[in-house]
Amino acid sequence: MSITIRRALAQAALLTDSSDTPRLDAELLLMHTLKCNKSFIYAWPDKLLLSGQLSEYERLLARRRKGEPVAYILGRKEFWSLPLMVNTSTLIPRPETELLVEKALSLLAVCTACEVIDLGTGTGAIALAIASERSEIRVTGCDIESQAIDLANRNKAALAFENVNFIISDWCAEFTRPVDMIVSNPPYIDPDDPHLTRGDVNHEPKSALVSENKGLADIQCIASGSFGLLKPGGWLLFEHGYEQGSAVRRILADAGFENIGTDPDLAGHERISYGRKN
Numbered sequence: 001m002s003i004t005i006r007r008a009l010a011q012a013a014l015l016t017d018s019s020d021t022p023r024l025d026a027e028l029l030l031m032h033t034l035k036c037n038k039s040f041i042y043a044w045p046d047k048l049l050l051s052g053q054l055s056e057y058e059r060l061l062a063r064r065r066k067g068e069p070v071a072y073i074l075g076r077k078e079f080w081s082l083p084l085m086v087n088t089s090t091l092i093p094r095p096e097t098e099l100l101v102e103k104a105l106s107l108l109a110v111c112t113a114c115e116v117i118d119l120g121t122g123t124g125a126i127a128l129a130i131a132s133e134r135s136e137i138r139v140t141g142c143d144i145e146s147q148a149i150d151l152a153n154r155n156k157a158a159l160a161f162e163n164v165n166f167i168i169s170d171w172c173a174e175f176t177r178p179v180d181m182i183v184s185n186p187p188y189i190d191p192d193d194p195h196l197t198r199g200d201v202n203h204e205p206k207s208a209l210v211s212e213n214k215g216l217a218d219i220q221c222i223a224s225g226s227f228g229l230l231k232p233g234g235w236l237l238f239e240h241g242y243e244q245g246s247a248v249r250r251i252l253a254d255a256g257f258e259n260i261g262t263d264p265d266l267a268g269h270e271r272i273s274y275g276r277k278n
């Protein structure tokens with residue numbers, strides 16, 4: 001027995017306990033199963049799923065009911081309008097990180113032929129987004145996880161960008177040549193944060209999320225390691241937790257940075273801090 005597209009979408013009701021966006025999730029899983037776009041599923045609500053499609057859709061729904069993030073189920077996530085492959089080796093790129101890309105691009109507006117490092121690149125999201133906007137800028141992304149670097153390289157190959165490359169490095173350890181900007185969305189969650197057991201983060205690697213010293217240890221390490229790696233006039237930018245703004249500004253000042261500032265996210269929370277090496 002099969003069911004119609006309309007009935008398949010109604011199974012979103014099964015996801016209400018595991019997801020804040022059950023209808024959207026059901027649409028995405030169904031579009032993935034049927035290899036179609038959203039217009040198709042609303043244009044043909046009475047079309048029957050083939051039996052193979054129904055069993056595939058039910059399998060995906062069952063994974064989502066267990067809390068697995070939609071992006072891991074589909075194996076992809078859009079960031080900065082770039083279709084990126086994702087997997088469990090690293091964080092699923094978040095929309096709020098696009099603010100970090102916007103800030104980086106605005107500070108790079110006056111810079112020609114400059115070099116940028118993305119520390120903790122994961123899927124390569126930030127590095128690829130900057131590279132996509134400024135073909136004359138050379139971007140290097142690094143990560144300590146070799147599987148994340150494999151993934152970032154696959155994303156680079158799929159997008160065919162030539163001005164970006166990825167290396168394995170423990171933060172700044174493998175870099176020697178001074179650069180114009182260092183950008184990072186590092187792990188910044190306190191290991192005791194109760195949110196770590198809920199939602200998507202429960203399925204993401206702790207190495208991408210958690211940092212000692214109330215979430216600030218990696219930010220501290222990057223700030224001190226970056227100062228010597230920046231050219232005079234170079235910028236360091238971080239994404240951080242919404243309650244970490246004042247601590248991150250203090251870390252930047254202690255490391256020797258000036259022109260320190262913080263920008264809010266769309267909800268008005270302090271989210272991005274930056275400083276300049278003068």
Ligand SMILES: C[S@@+](CC[C@H](N)C(=O)[O-])C[C@H]1O[C@@H](n2cnc3c(N)ncnc32)[C@H](O)[C@@H]1O
Nearest residue numbers: 090091093120121122143144170171185186208
């Ligand atoms: C919050 S995720 C950010 C991923 C990606 N930049 C993004 O915004 O979607 C942090 C990344 O830092 C990497 N990481 C953790 N410790 C590291 C270290 N010591 N050196 C380099 N990368 C590290 C993790 O593997 C993870 O990919």
